[in-house]
Amino acid sequence: MSPLTESTFFILLSLVPGAQHGYAIMQQVAQLSDERVTLSTGTLYTALKRLLDDGWIEQVEEPDAPRGRKTYRLTPSGRTAVHEETARLVSLSELARRRLEGAQ
Amino acid sequence: MIVIWLYARLLRLYPRAFYERFGAEMLDVFTQAWQARGSGRTAALHFCARELGGLLLSIASEHQRANTLSGLAVLFRRRFIPVWLLVISLLIGGVFSLNYWGYLSVPSSTFSQVQTVDSIVLARFDEDYSATAIPLTERPWLITPGFPPSQILSQIPPALGIERTLDAALTAELAEALADADVFLGVSYKHPSEPVGSPDDCGQACFQPGVQPQPDGSIQVTYPRMELEGQQPVEAMTQWVTPNDWWYYLYVIPAGYIVQGTDANGERLVFAAIASGAFGNDRYRYHELTFRREADGLILQNRMSYNFDISGLEGINAAVCGLVLFLPLLFAWFAVVLIGALLGFVRRQARRRRSLA
Incomplete structure (x- = not known):
């Protein structure tokens, strides 16, 4: 699996606790990244479409949702992708930490 | 709302399949984000720039993936030309509205440190740092969007009236603290x-x-x-x-607000927001000072000061400028379409005559 972009990683992370609709995902991403990553609506939906096509997220039908509002949730393969990316980041930071400590 | 209308039109630039699948949902999300963007022109400008940039990149990327048209060609479809004329006119109008661009450099207010407000006084400040309450508060400048003191007023609980008098002890303490902080007043x-x-x-x-x-x-x-x-x-x-x-x-x-209140830990604070060195809205210095009230007087806790000077850069309003530019461009476009249609008609007639002959 190739490394995820920061936006994609934050979108997937925002869906870890449960299903969210588009605007809630935007807010979660801003909150998780301390306002460093602020997605535009266009960027968000380009990413969501890609994630849907890859089967990492799926649409959930909510009968009471206002018109046009849809909810997304992680699929098992999406959850695996988050775990794998997290493991990759942890191993990278561990490698960097060992290298820096060795240099001192 | 023209922004939402324009966004809805721009969404149609996506490939048809993408638009039918996500268009309504994207408009709903955009509308929610627009309503929550925060007040002021700066917030609106940042929001529009971010959304427009993201949208155009996303449209180009989706067309590339869908292999419908090359990413850029779709943006210049004939039926979208009026939308582009409007976008270009508003952008040019924005560039000429230089008096508003200066506000982009205004730092965020530090007033958020004051968690609870006990009193607020509008006061004038003399060069010896003495403050005098201003009895009249119906000043247009106080509610002008973008003018820093207006940001303070919007955060005051509506039930809390602006007081008409200033405590003598507070005046003396504040004068000493402002002098120590070497605030420019003039x-x-x-x-x-x-x-x-x-x-x-x-x-x-x-x-x-x-x-x-x-x-x-x-x-x-x-x-x-x-x-x-x-x-x-x-x-x-x-x-x-x-x-x-x-x-x-x-x-x-020089004038501004003196607010007494407490911070998140319940510590007593005195907050002063002062515009000075002004001569019109395009040239002033602005200071926000937060003092912690201690037994031996006011202790400076936080300070934010900046010089605002855009004199000579004043322009005209972006929307007015944009529309003034847009209408002739739109008429010119209609004229081009009309001439094109007439030429097509004449050509078809000539072809028909030739075929009859």
Whole structure:
């Protein structure tokens, strides 16, 4: 699996606790990244479409949702992708930490 | 709302399948984000720039993936030309609205440290740092969007009225604290201009604007009167501004809010927001100082100061400028379409005549 972009990683992370609709995902991403990553609506939906096509997220039908509002949730393969990316980041930071400590 | 209308039109630039699947949902998300964007022109400008940039990149990327049209070609479909003319007109209008661009550099207010507000006073400040409560609070400048003191007022609980008097002990403490903080309090131009020589040999320097407080409390303001053509200063104009005139405080005399309250830990705070060194809305210094109240006086806890000077850059409103530009462009586009249709008609007629012959 190739490394995820920061936006994609934050979108997937925002869906870890449960299903969210588009605007809630935007807010979660801003909150998780301390306002460093602020997605535009266009960027968000380009990413969501890609994630849907890859089967990492799926649409959930909510009968009471206002018109046009849809909810997304992680699929098992999406959850695996988050775990794998997290493991990759942890191993990278561990490698960097060992290298820096060795240099001192 | 024109922004939402425009966004809805731009969404149609996506490949049809993408638009049908996500269009309504994207418009819903955009509308929610627009409503939650925060107040002020700066917030609106940042929001629109981010959304427009993201949208155009996303449209190009989706067309590339869908292999429908090359990413850029779709943006110039004939039926979307009026939308682009409007976007371009508003962008050009924005560039010419230089007086608003200066506000982009205004740092965020530090007033959020004050968690609870006990009292708020609008006061004028003299050069010896003494503050005097201003009894009249109906000042247009106080509610002008983008003018920093207006940000303070919007965060005050509506039920809390602006007090008309200032405690003498607080005045003395604050004067000492402001002096220690070396806050600049004054007007931009202290002295009325004295014409020197003739306009021909000294140019604008003859009539530099000047402000001189008068014994009766009014202010003598002097500025050059320009000739209509060539903008050469021809004589000094003098005007007297009294405390009842709407532009007396903040506009010329340093003034602002003194707020007493507490921070998140319940510590007593005194917050001062002062606009000084002003001569109009395009030139002023602005200070926000937060003092912690201790047994031995006010201790400076936080300070934010900046100089705001966009004098000479004033333009016209973006929307007006944009529409003034857009309407002739739209008519020109309709004329091109009409001429194209007429030429097509004439060509078809000629072809038909040839085939009949």
